[in-house]
Amino acid sequence: MAGETFRVTAGLAGLALGLTACGGGKQPAGIPTGPPREGGTLRIIGSSDVEHLDTASGNSVGAYGLTRTFARPLFGTKASNDFDETVPLQPDMAAEIPTRENGGVSKDGRTYTVRLREGVRWNTRPPRPVTAGDFIRGFKRLCNPAAPSSGKGYYISTIKGMDDYCDGFGEVDAKSAEAIAAYQNEHDIEGLTAEDDHTLVFRLDRPASDFLNLLALQFTAAAPQEYDRYVPDSAEFRRNTVSDGPYQITEYRPSGSYVLSRNPVWRRDTDPLRGRYVDRIQITLGQDSPQVVQQQLEAGTADLAWDHPVPTSAIPRLRRARDPRFAIRDTPSNSPYVVFNTRSPSNGGALGEVRVRRALQYAVDRTALIKIVGGPEVAEPLHTVIPPGNSGYAPANPYPTAGEAGDPARCRRLLAEAGHPDGLELNFPYRTNSVHKLIAESLAANLKDCGVSTRLTPDAGGTFYGKTISSPDKAAQGAWDIAAPGWTPDWYGNNGRSIIQPLFDGRTYGPGSTNYGGYDDFQVNGLIDAALTAPDPSRAAGYWQMADKKIMEDAAIVPLLNRSHPIFHSSRVGGALFLPTTAGYDYTRIWLAGG
Incomplete structure (x- = not known):
């Protein structure tokens, strides 16, 4: 959430933001320079529609980036390629x-x-x-x-x-x-x-x-x-959105495309955070291949990727070339992570047992996942609920394995001790866009090594969150047992609330909840309350850290990666300024060579 914008100190935001932007060197011909220009159509291409377009329910980075163009809250954050500049309200x-x-x-x-x-x-x-x-x-x-x-x-x-x-x-x-x-x-x-x-x-x-x-x-x-x-x-709602931002949705084909045009009543002097340079924003959906999207960006037939990061295979080449169209932007996040459906009746309700979940912590080979997403410049292993650079983070590794490669023998032994010597059979839906299929296949292979078989099921981005893992009915039916969602905090800085509360407060479990696995622990709920009522951010951070420790003792999830975002734009894009909470560039600040 899809889903942090305050600053305690600059040091907090920078605790683990060593994954810095790449680029520089001589610019290839066609990179626009000079003052912003007006006009043209920004062409964006990708895979899946947002699960919610309504701002009330939108909870993904894609939805946040899209709705920012036509819906305005009371406060916001500035787009910038300097992470620290994106933090203050x-x-x-x-x-x-x-x-x-x-x-x-x-x-x-x-x-x-x-x-x-x-x-x-x-x-x-x-x-x-x-x-x-x-x-x-x-x-x-x-x-x-x-x-x-x-x-x-x-x-x-x-x-x-x-x-x-x-x-x-x-x-x-x-x-x-x-x-x-x-x-x-x-x-x-x-x-x-x-x-x-x-x-x-x-x-x-x-x-x-x-x-x-x-x-x-x-x-x-x-x-x-x-x-x-x-x-x-x-x-009907999606066909009739109303705008108070610089753009308005003028055409929408579900799971097909969006066209946004200029809102004629928007005034630049009333909007300190956005701009409006291009005439139109065309978003074309249905392209599941990151490689094809990257080819179109480099060829100049598209300008931005909608929901695909740069393909892993292209990153070394772009880094060697010091291509200024390419960057790795800071997005401190828990992305992806494995969540257990603790309400599932499958395997006799095995995932409701803490010993089973602890056993499965040892299954994962994080080194393989790092390779899939682009290498150590893009991601680092994560073993806590709260990623570095967020309130309440403290380094810990409660389930260590040699070289981050997993320990299938220990996983098998602990599963047997928990009463499952023959392993488990788990339903595993996965997102179809970006590298999520490869991540799911890697995790399935890890689980197989410790005696756990999985039924991998493709689940389009528009249904994965909204209709599958956030549905208590689907959870109770055992329609899914494990999944690999991601979580980018809704804001950065004093943001413990935006990680622990939405993902693990058992009192909020219900339709649309992001506590996908139905985890509910009275101690964690109490620590959430203590953090929310703490007199200052530093005291709150201590409670968030305690909650993180208890959640990991209960093995409610398997954190996998703290992941940055490899991103690329076409040669005609100017004004590309990043918004970490949308994992993308601010569409309203982009201008195009030639207009």
Whole structure:
């Protein structure tokens, strides 16, 4: 999540960001230089559609990058090829960052007053201003029963009355746009009010040192009144998105393509984070081969990859050539990791047993995975839930193997001791884009070596998260037993909440939850609460670290890699500035040679 934008110290963000950008040397002909130019069509090519287009439920790096072009939250972050510059919060739709000094944050840290930037309008007919009420509608949509937000736990645990509001929403008919809109319009969230069209007031249950970071997530973007007409994230909704950003979706073919054109009512002087240079953004889907995508980028018939990193086989050549179109960008992440479906009835409910999960920790050959994703310049082995460069990280390796190559003999022995001498049979869906098929095949071979057979099933990116591993019904049926999702934090800096809480808080398990395996431990839940109520980020980091240790003792997941992102653009792309939380360049800042 798909899914960190605050700075404790520059040192925290840089703890393990040694995987630095590559490039430099003499530029080949055609690399644009000089001031940005207007015009042209940015051509993006890739594999799978986003699982959710609605900002309320979108929870992938692809969705974040796409919705940033047409949906604006109160705060955001700056795109930059210097990782540290992407960390601090910036005002987006807010006029300024609230502080105690400017009266935006109360002395007890429980009330935040946010004043909106003036002059921002929806692309409706006729255009109208974006108001505080539109932001309230955005928050109310987070708990809708049709496509609930995987990030709703962030707000349930902070905003006063959000929990009660969401509990009631669960009883509403998920197939009725009218019933959903009626609940939203007839029920209020106690801690969320609009003093006037330009002033929002948030009242919290308790102080939260990261609350402004939560207001920078795409989940919380303003929502126009037109969205009341549609079931959230339905096919009808996707055909009728409304924009307050620099671009608007003008054509959409599900799993086929997007066309975005300029939003005629957007004004550059009202948007400090985005630009608008190209006339159109064309996203073409259905190409599952990273090699074919790379060939098109190098040939200049496409400009950016949508959901494919640079193929592993191409990285050595591009590095040797010091090709300035190529870079390895910092994205401190747990990507991928193996998650166990602890609710699965398969194998007599074996994955619900901690001894079984501990045995399987020894199966994995991380050296093979590093080769698959591009080598040690791209990835390093990870053994903790929290990756380096994030709040609460501490080096640890509770299940060590020689040379990171796995220990199948120990895996077999521990499985036998856990009551499974004949091994296990596991259902293993995998994503079809990028290198995920190769990763799944490598993990399956590792498991086979320790007596575990797997049924590998291709699962398109649009269904892998939304309809498979985030479905409690599928989990209870044993439709899947293990999977290899990835997790890039929703923001960086004081961001323990954005890793531990969404992935492991057992109280948030349900449809759309990113606690995919249904892990639930009262100690971890308590440590989450302690971290969320800690008086300062350093104290919170200690609780996150304790939670990480307990989760790994329970072997809820197998962390695999802390992975950076190899990325390439065509020779005509200028202004390529990276957003780590989207694992891509900011489309709104790109300009093209020749316009």
